[in-house]
Amino acid sequence: MSFEGYKDVIEEGDSVILYLTITQVYCVKAQPKIVNKKGNLVDNVFQTPFGALKCFDLIGKYYGSKISLSKGWGYVMQPNPELWTITLPHRTQIIYTPDISMIVLQLEISPGSVVIESGTGSGSLSHALIRAVKPHGHLHTFDFHEDRVKTARDEFQEHGFGKYVTVKHHDVCVNGFGDDLDNKADAVFLDLPHPWLAIPHTVKSFKDTGGRICSFSPCIEQVQKSCLILSKYGFQEIQTTEVLQTQYSVQQRTLPVLNLECLKVSKEEAELEKQIKRDVTKVMSAIPPASVPGHTGYLTFATMPPVWARNVQLNLSDIDDCNNE
Amino acid sequence: MENANEDTNKIKVGDFVIVQRQGYTKLHKIKAQSNLILGSFHIEMDNVIGERYFDTFQMKNTSNSKKFYTLEKVNEVNSVVESLNIEKSGTDNRHIQVNAESQGLSKEDIDKLKDEQFGSSNIVEQLVNNSKTFNMKTEYSQEKYLKKKEKKYFEYIVIRRPTIRLLAQMFYRQDPTKTLGIRVDDLSQILNHANIHPEGNHLLYDSGTSGLLPAAITNLIGSKTEGHLIHMHPGNECQKNAFMAMQFPQEQVERCTNVNLYSVLRCFYQNKDSYKKTQDTEIDNSCEEPAQKKIKVEDGEEQLPKKSWQIDNERACRILSNRVDSLIITSKEHPVNITKELLQFLNGNRQFVVFNILKEPLMDLYNYLKSREDIISIRLCNNFMRNYQVLPERTHPEVNMCSGGYILTAYKLSC
Numbered sequence: 001m002s003f004e005g006y007k008d009v010i011e012e013g014d015s016v017i018l019y020l021t022i023t024q025v026y027c028v029k030a031q032p033k034i035v036n037k038k039g040n041l042v043d044n045v046f047q048t049p050f051g052a053l054k055c056f057d058l059i060g061k062y063y064g065s066k067i068s069l070s071k072g073w074g075y076v077m078q079p080n081p082e083l084w085t086i087t088l089p090h091r092t093q094i095i096y097t098p099d100i101s102m103i104v105l106q107l108e109i110s111p112g113s114v115v116i117e118s119g120t121g122s123g124s125l126s127h128a129l130i131r132a133v134k135p136h137g138h139l140h141t142f143d144f145h146e147d148r149v150k151t152a153r154d155e156f157q158e159h160g161f162g163k164y165v166t167v168k169h170h171d172v173c174v175n176g177f178g179d180d181l182d183n184k185a186d187a188v189f190l191d192l193p194h195p196w197l198a199i200p201h202t203v204k205s206f207k208d209t210g211g212r213i214c215s216f217s218p219c220i221e222q223v224q225k226s227c228l229i230l231s232k233y234g235f236q237e238i239q240t241t242e243v244l245q246t247q248y249s250v251q252q253r254t255l256p257v258l259n260l261e262c263l264k265v266s267k268e269e270a271e272l273e274k275q276i277k278r279d280v281t282k283v284m285s286a287i288p289p290a291s292v293p294g295h296t297g298y299l300t301f302a303t304m305p306p307v308w309a310r311n312v313q314l315n316l317s318d319i320d321d322c323n324n325e
Numbered sequence: 326m327e328n329a330n331e332d333t334n335k336i337k338v339g340d341f342v343i344v345q346r347q348g349y350t351k352l353h354k355i356k357a358q359s360n361l362i363l364g365s366f367h368i369e370m371d372n373v374i375g376e377r378y379f380d381t382f383q384m385k386n387t388s389n390s391k392k393f394y395t396l397e398k399v400n401e402v403n404s405v406v407e408s409l410n411i412e413k414s415g416t417d418n419r420h421i422q423v424n425a426e427s428q429g430l431s432k433e434d435i436d437k438l439k440d441e442q443f444g445s446s447n448i449v450e451q452l453v454n455n456s457k458t459f460n461m462k463t464e465y466s467q468e469k470y471l472k473k474k475e476k477k478y479f480e481y482i483v484i485r486r487p488t489i490r491l492l493a494q495m496f497y498r499q500d501p502t503k504t505l506g507i508r509v510d511d512l513s514q515i516l517n518h519a520n521i522h523p524e525g526n527h528l529l530y531d532s533g534t535s536g537l538l539p540a541a542i543t544n545l546i547g548s549k550t551e552g553h554l555i556h557m558h559p560g561n562e563c564q565k566n567a568f569m570a571m572q573f574p575q576e577q578v579e580r581c582t583n584v585n586l587y588s589v590l591r592c593f594y595q596n597k598d599s600y601k602k603t604q605d606t607e608i609d610n611s612c613e614e615p616a617q618k619k620i621k622v623e624d625g626e627e628q629l630p631k632k633s634w635q636i637d638n639e640r641a642c643r644i645l646s647n648r649v650d651s652l653i654i655t656s657k658e659h660p661v662n663i664t665k666e667l668l669q670f671l672n673g674n675r676q677f678v679v680f681n682i683l684k685e686p687l688m689d690l691y692n693y694l695k696s697r698e699d700i701i702s703i704r705l706c707n708n709f710m711r712n713y714q715v716l717p718e719r720t721h722p723e724v725n726m727c728s729g730g731y732i733l734t735a736y737k738l739s740c
Contacts, residue, residue: 005524006650006672008739019701019736064674064739075701075738078674080520098708101513108488111523111547128517135523135550209334210379220720227715240713243510247706248684250691286688286705298713306334309379309483312402 003127004160007078010058015159017077017087020048027079027087032056050074079159081127091148094124095191095216098245099296104132106301107187107212111136116181116188116205118142118172118198120152125189126165130156134164140181144171176201183207190215195222196229203233203304210306218297226300234310235302242298248286257281334377336484341570342373343485343495347476350495352487352570363482365392372396378486386443394443402481403446409453413460414467421458429455444480465719487570489541496535496567501727504534505655506682508729510710515653516541518678518734523550525650528670530557530586532657536567539581542653543568548577555641555649557586557667559658584641585634590666592638593645600639600646645670652677660690660733673699673739682730694735703735 002014010016010030018026026046034044034055044055051070061067063078077083082097095103103125109115109132120126120143129139143149149169156165170178173194177185185205190198195215202213213235215226223240230238257279262270305312336342340355346363353361353370361368368384373396376382382396415421430438430451438448452474453459462470485491493512496503507515515538521527523546531538539556546552556563563583592599631639652671654663660679671677681687687705694700707730712723 005522006675008674022702022704025702062673062739064737066738066740077736080676082518082520082676097517098510098514101517102510104517105493105509105513106490108490110544111550131520131522132545136547223713223715224717224720228717238715240715242711242713244709245514245706246709247704250688250695250705284688284692286684300715306377306379308377309381311400312381 002079002159003081003084003131007063010061010063010076012059013158014058015079016055016058016063017079017083018046018048018053019075019077020050020072024049025083025087027084028053028055028058030055030058048074081124081131084127085124088122088124090122091151092119092121094122096124096296098243099216099299100125100128102241102243102299103189103214103216104128106299107189107214109133109137109187113137113186114140114184114207116140116142116177116185116202118177118190118192119144120148120167121191122148123152123155125191126152126156127159127161129189130161130164134161137164139165140168140177140185141165142168142170142172142177144169172201173197177205181205186211188213191217193222196225199226199229199235200233206304208307210304210309213302213304215300216297217300218295220298223298223300230300230302235304237303238300239302240298240300242296244293244296246288246292248288250284250286252282252284254280254282336373336376336378336380338374341487341572342378343487343491343570344368345483345485346481347479350485350491350498352492352495352566360393366394367392368482369393369395372398373484376484378484381481381483384443384480384482386440396482399481403444409450409471411460411464411467414464415461417463418461418466421461427456427458428452429457439478443478445475445478448478449474487567487572489537489544489567489571492540492567492570493537496537504537505532505657505680506730507534507537507655507680508708508710508727510708511680511729511732512537512541514708514732515655515678515680516545518676518732519651519653520676521545521552521651523547523552526553526555526644526647527651528555528557528645528649528653528667530654530656530663530667531563532559532655533564534567534655536563536565536569538653538655539563539565539583540567540571543573543577543581544571546577546580548574552580553644554581555589555644556581556583557589557641558583559586561585582637582641582644584637586663588634589638589641589645592635593642596642599635600642648672650675654679656681659686661686661693664690665693668700668737671737673737676734676736679733680730681733684731687731687733690733699738699740700735701738703733705731705733707731 012031014030016028016030018028028046031044033041036042046053046055048069050072053069058076061076063076066073066075085097111134113133114137115129115133117126117129117139120141126139126141133139146169149167153167156162182204186207188202192198195217217223227238259279336355338355338357342353342355344351344353344361344363351363355374359370361370376398381399381402383399384394385397387393387395438451449471493509497508521542527542529538529542539554542554546554649670650672652667654660656663660681664679679690691703691705694703711726714721714723
């Protein structure tokens with residue numbers, strides 16, 4: 001239940017984030033036993049680089065407190081969608097926080113919104129969507145892979161998000177989103193290999209007041225097809241964008257300084273001067289990593305106008321963000 | 326239910342609307358009689374009242390003045406690109422010469438056309454007919470020419486209901502300093518990293534984003550929830566353009582408390598009695614003994630009635646003394662002192678976000694936070710965002726890009 005709201009104390013069954021260093025962050029479950037890969041029930045012991053952690057011992061500890069390990073220490077934190085994204089078990093490719101943030105804002109989701117997502121995948125985006133729609137809203141998420149549907153459903157339940165989400169096993173490209181979602185959605189998110197097959201089905205799912213759609217595609221050919229279909233089905237403000245993030249490491253570096261002044265005087269004098277001066281300087285710098293992800297996916301956003309404005313085919317797609325007065 | 330929906334979708338006097346002409350947007354407050362200046366156009370806005378959001382209006386010339394236009398609601402629009410019958414296209418530009426004579430119409434001729442009946446379909450057709458080179462252009466180049474001209478003489482506008490997305494894009498396009506340089510992707514990440522649940526108490530220090538940050542957080546807290554935002558600002562009055570534009574319901578507006586940074590902290594440190602006492606009377610009303618109550622009333626008679634800013638300060642201090650669940654700092658000022666001061670109000674096991682347009686102040690903050698033992702997972706990042714033109718055979722990144730600011734995120738431990 002540990003994703004819902006803000007929590008102070010770890011309870012049995014909670015998912016807990018174990019933070020060791022900035023690159024060593026894990027998610028463990030505060031329960032005495034766990035099912036291993038072979039399907040047997042075993043003691044829930046998590047091996048960290050700093051020693052083993054008996055996960056059962058976490059129960060009763062405060063979130064945000066320090067815990068000792070045999071060869072060091074770590075911190076236990078309450079999970080949230082951002083920490084979940086970096087620790088979740090990958091069942092598919094996942095969407096990361098820079099894209100997730102943009103999706104939530106551009107889809108104009110707020111508490112009370114009804115959102116459709118397909119596919120569910122590993123549930124990275126779903127957690128952020130649920131946080132944004134609760135407590136009055138709902139997420140309807142679809143995947144055509146039966147096991148993923150089941151795992152995701154269990155996960156949402158365990159995380160305390162069960163009542164805000166409906167997970168369905170369904171191929172939306174073939175079957176659409178179902179009649180029960182007609183005129184229900186404020187926003188639709190598609191992460192599909194063939195989004196242009198699902199886009200026509202989304203039209204009737206939108207509320208009469210219209211809404212926003214987003215399609216995430218890694219390849220530009222998918223984007224081109226999707227944009228044509230979006231425009232054909234009356235979507236407006238069609239805009240494709242990409243967001244990439246660079247994380248900096250703040251470091252002090254020591255650089256040697258060459259003394260070229262000494263060349264202007266005799267060798268003896270220069271020797272004297274050299275002894276007095278230290279020939280290094282310190283600079284504070286924010287250093288990007290040697291290699292950063294250069295591409296995740298293209299985000300294509302569009303607006304479905306309200307019913308009374310759907311007949312007016314107006315080209316609103318020329319949104320120009322940058323100083324184009 | 327249907328009726329209620331009808332009403333909220335109607336444009337009423339007093340509403341804030343976003344007027345959209347192609348990619349250009351402007352915020353406007355609807356009055357019984359009002360004009361809007363949109364670029365070089367003066368538009369009389371009266372005819373939008375009573376119509377619905379997302380309706381399209383055509384700008385019509387008025388007889389009395391050249392620059393004045395009235396609006397007429399339309400149910401269809403003429404697209405130049407589609408209505409124009411292009412007979413001939415060239416294969417490349419080898420025969421096209423650039424000179425002043427390629428366009429047969431003079432500026433005066435065009436102005437005359439504009440005054441007779443402003444509109445892209447009319448003017449662009451004339452431009453094309455009088456162009457000596459149009460038929461030599463390639464098909465793609467013709468389309469580009471038409472789009473460019475259509476944009477210039479476009480006579481339709483759409484009235485939109487303000488949303489955080491539209492406001493963020495509008496302010497940033499008008500002038501990035503209006504939002505302290507916070508671009509839409511920066512905003513999205515600031516909000517996401519602050520882990521704002523609708524039920525928590527949230528603290529924001531904002532030195533001027535045209536009200537975008539308080540509006541965006543209030544929007545995430547949502548209506549009919551328990552969440553509360555304390556918005557600290559450095560001046561006498563906070564900026565609230567975007568907040569007003571969102572037209573939140575009253576109960577939601579009341580859960581955003583705007584306080585001056587200095588005055589609220591002075592109250593917190595030096596006037597502890599004021600807010601603690603009020604808390605008692607407010608919360609323990611039911612179980613309080615009548616005798617005690619009487620004394621308090623007598624005490625109160627001596628005092629002047631409290632000013633609204635004092636009440637806000639006390640309300641904010643009560644929440645602060647119970648600590649908050651998220652902290653966002655978007656400041657013009659150097660962030661170290663502000664963060665140092667406000668971090669004490671953040672609960673343990675919570676995250677906080679600091680934005681600055683410059684990297685160096687956040688590097689200072691990074692080093693300060695590193696020296697503290699109760700802060701972990703400090704990350705400093707910035708974003709690269711670019712938009713794409715997606716057209717058949719002509720897909721490429723857009724020509725113009727802009728650089729965003731820097732975001733620092735970290736977690737506070739509970740110890």
